[in-house]
Amino acid sequence: MTSSSTNRPEEPLAEGGGPGHYYSYAIPYLPIGNYPGKLIAIEGTDGVGRSTQIALLREWLEVQGYGVIETGWTRSELMSPTIDLAKSSNTLNKLTFVLLYATDFADRLEKEIIPALKAGFIVLSDRYIFTALARAGVRGVDRAWIRNLYGFAIAPHLVFYLKIDERTLIRRVLQSRGMDYWESGMDMKLGDDIYESFRAYQRALLKEYTPMADEFNFRVLDARRKVEVIQDELRRQIAAFLAESDAPSPLAAIGRPDV
Amino acid sequence: MEGIDGSGKTTQLALLAKWLKAGGHPVFMTEWNSSALVKAATKTGKKKNALTPMTFSLLHATDFADRLLYHIIPPLKAGMIVLADRYTYTAFARDVARGVDRRWVRELYSFAVKPDLAVYFRVPIDVSVDRLLARRLKLKFYEAGLDMGWSPNAVESFRIFQGKVLDEYDRLIDEYGLSVVNAVGSITDQQRVFRRLVSQHMEIEHHDELVDESA
Numbered sequence: 001m002t003s004s005s006t007n008r009p010e011e012p013l014a015e016g017g018g019p020g021h022y023y024s025y026a027i028p029y030l031p032i033g034n035y036p037g038k039l040i041a042i043e044g045t046d047g048v049g050r051s052t053q054i055a056l057l058r059e060w061l062e063v064q065g066y067g068v069i070e071t072g073w074t075r076s077e078l079m080s081p082t083i084d085l086a087k088s089s090n091t092l093n094k095l096t097f098v099l100l101y102a103t104d105f106a107d108r109l110e111k112e113i114i115p116a117l118k119a120g121f122i123v124l125s126d127r128y129i130f131t132a133l134a135r136a137g138v139r140g141v142d143r144a145w146i147r148n149l150y151g152f153a154i155a156p157h158l159v160f161y162l163k164i165d166e167r168t169l170i171r172r173v174l175q176s177r178g179m180d181y182w183e184s185g186m187d188m189k190l191g192d193d194i195y196e197s198f199r200a201y202q203r204a205l206l207k208e209y210t211p212m213a214d215e216f217n218f219r220v221l222d223a224r225r226k227v228e229v230i231q232d233e234l235r236r237q238i239a240a241f242l243a244e245s246d247a248p249s250p251l252a253a254i255g256r257p258d259v
Numbered sequence: 260m261e262g263i264d265g266s267g268k269t270t271q272l273a274l275l276a277k278w279l280k281a282g283g284h285p286v287f288m289t290e291w292n293s294s295a296l297v298k299a300a301t302k303t304g305k306k307k308n309a310l311t312p313m314t315f316s317l318l319h320a321t322d323f324a325d326r327l328l329y330h331i332i333p334p335l336k337a338g339m340i341v342l343a344d345r346y347t348y349t350a351f352a353r354d355v356a357r358g359v360d361r362r363w364v365r366e367l368y369s370f371a372v373k374p375d376l377a378v379y380f381r382v383p384i385d386v387s388v389d390r391l392l393a394r395r396l397k398l399k400f401y402e403a404g405l406d407m408g409w410s411p412n413a414v415e416s417f418r419i420f421q422g423k424v425l426d427e428y429d430r431l432i433d434e435y436g437l438s439v440v441n442a443v444g445s446i447t448d449q450q451r452v453f454r455r456l457v458s459q460h461m462e463i464e465h466h467d468e469l470v471d472e473s474a
Contacts, residue, residue, distance in 0.1 A: 025366075027313060029358035078309055082300040095324040095370060096296060103300070103317035110311050148366040152313065 017155065020117065024151035030114060032154070037117030038245065039154055040238065041128035044162035045205055047172030048223040049230070053162070054124050056231050057238070061122055066242075069116045071108055073127040079104035094139040094187075101132050102149055113154060129153045130161075130212055138204040139188060158241055159216060160234060162223035166203050173198075261348045261428065262380030263421050264402060265387030266442045267449070271380065272344055274450045275457065279340055287334035289326055291345030297322040305401060312357035315401070319350055320367050331372060347371045348379070348431050356423035357407060376460045377435060378453065379428060380442035384421050388414065 017023065020039065021032055040057075042050045058068045074083050083100055116123050129150045136146045164172075184194050185201025213220055221233055262268040272288075279286050292301065297318055304310040304318070334341050347368040354364045391398065398413040400406065404420025405413060431437055440452050 025360045025363035027358075028360055029312060078304055078314060079300055081303070082297070093325070093328050095328065096321050099317060099321035099324055103314050103321060106311070106313040106317055110313060142370075145366070145369060148363070151363060151366075152360070 019155050019157040021155060022151070023153050023155050024148070027110070027152050030110065032114070033118075035114075035117040036120035037123060038158075038242070039113065039117060039123045039125065039156040041125040041130070041156040041159045042162065043128055043130045043159055043209075043218065044223060045164060045169055045202060045209070047169050047176065048162035048164050049227060050126050050162060052227055053231060053234060054126055056227075057124060057234060060235060061238075067119075067121040068124060069112065069121045070124050070126065071112050072125070073131055074101065074104050076104045076107040076111075078107045094136070094141055097139070097187075098132065098136045098141055098146060098149070101135075105129065105132065105150070106152070109153065117154070125156065128156060128159065130159070130209070130216060130218075133212065134205050134208040137208040138185070138201065158238065159218050160237075161209065161213060161218035161220045162230070163209075163220050164206075164223040166199070166206060168224050169202055169206070170199060173202075260342065260344055260378055260380070261346065261352075261431075261437065262382065262442060263384075263387055263424050263428070265390040266380040266382040267390065267446065268380045268442070269344055270446060271440075271442075271449055271453055272342055274446075275453055276342055278454060279342075279457075285334075285337075285339040287330070287339045287341045289330045289341060289343050291343075291349055292319055292322050294322045294325040294329075296325050310401070310406065312354065312359050312406075315357065315406075316350065316354040316359050316364060316367070319354075323347070323350070323368070324370070327371060335372070343374070346374060346377065348377065348428070348435065348437065351431055352424045352427035355427050356420060357404070376457065377437045378456060379432060379437040379439050380449070381425075381428070381439050382442040384418055384425065386443055387421060388418060391417075 017026075017032075020035060020037075026032070042054055044050055054070060058070065061068050074080060079100060083104065113123055113125075132150065133143075133146055137143055184198035185204070188197070188201065212218065219237060221230055223230060260268045260272050276286050276288060301310075301318055301322075304314065310318070331341055331343070350364055350368060351361075355361050392414070398417050403413045403417040405411075405416050407416070407420065409419045410416040428437075432439060438456050440449055440456070442449060
């Protein structure tokens with residue numbers, strides 16, 4: 001057991017240990033070295049095409065010989081059933097909502113993300129803690145408190161924020177799978193009209209993300225463009241980043257001299 | 260009410276509740292880690308021994324948040340006396356003993372209501388072990404701290420773990436002004452001290468009310 005009296009910087013979350021390290025509160029029993037893996041987060045609201053982009057990125061990275069692991073939000077073995085149960089019975093209040101998600105994240109961080117980084121994988125995260133910060137923020141949870149809560153998160157090497165406007169977002173969600181109780185913010189009692197509630201909620205979410213771009217060094221991409229255009233942009237930026245680290249095969253060999 | 264396993268605090272709390280109710284005070288009891296919401300996950304996690312110190316800590320915080328909003332704040336608003344069998348100090352002591360950051364866990368619980376009175380039943384490890392072993396022969400996995408790998412022997416592991424928990428509680432006494440009851444004496448003696456602490460506190464409250472009314 002390491003002493004918890006060390007490694008506890010006073011800085012707020014976004015000014016902590018730098019990419020690949022804990023934001024502010026290190027997990028004392030899991031000291032992080034200079035691990036070879038990279039953590040890349042794809043952030044954004046519903047309907048921005050995160051999973052499509054991640055699938056394409058994975059393929060592209062694996063062809064180059066990188067080991068890739070994907071992680072998502074609320075997918076841990078420990079918590080998935082409880083979160084589903086809580087959602088279906090609508091008994092979640094905002095604090096328990098936030099804490100259940102944090103528990104899920106901690107489970108994945110310790111069991112998936114950190115081991116993968118240690119083993120040299122590229123971890124593609126479909127959403128990251130910013131989703132939790134945004135959802136909590138619109139629900140009126142204290143912003144400083146939630147940032148401290150997630151102080152044990154590892155700062156990603158890259159965060160891409162797929163940005164979309166409210167109109168496009170609403171149309172895409174309606175087209176794909178429709179609205180659900182939670183993604184419509186119905187728990188926030190913004191009104192009985194599910195469409196109005198959904199709109200108000202998504203607008204508030206978008207507003208919550210905006211200042212985070214500076215706070216957490218988001219690379220903001222316009223998600224209204226075609227899938228291929230966004231993918232090209234993602235690849236260019238990731239290739240440039242990986243070129244600084246050691247690549248398994250020269251990136252120029254796959255026809256990207258523009259890095 | 261705080262204290263390690265085997266400190267006798269549950270017995271003491273039950274006796275205190277009897278006394279308060281007999282005196283006409285409405286009492287509401289709440290117990291650490293008892294909300295229905297979190298029970299499922301805790302159970303799954305414990306069964307598979309899949310909980311890490313961090314997820315263990317966060318699950319307890321989730322349980323606490325749930326109880327705070329449903330079982331602690333409403334009875335307080337209704338003017339009842341809420342008796343909590345363990346409170347945030349349990350997390351500060353246990354989670355840190357398991358290796359969670361001391362400041363992080365305090366920040367985590369900063370949404371909690373500060374209790375009007377926090378009583379710590381302090382007991383040496385030997386007494387606690389004797390009491391627990393007398394009651395049931397087998398110490399549970401997490402209770403004994405077996406997840407930490409300090410010792411494969413449950414009793415030995417329990418001693419090591421509770422030793423660390425006691426050290427953390429000792430810090431908390433000054434940090435949070437806990438009232439300490441020596442939990443080695445007879446049940447009746449302890450209860451006498453406990454009741455004196457509570458009645459002193461309630462007299463002060465009563466006094467304040469009178470002053471308020473006359474103002």
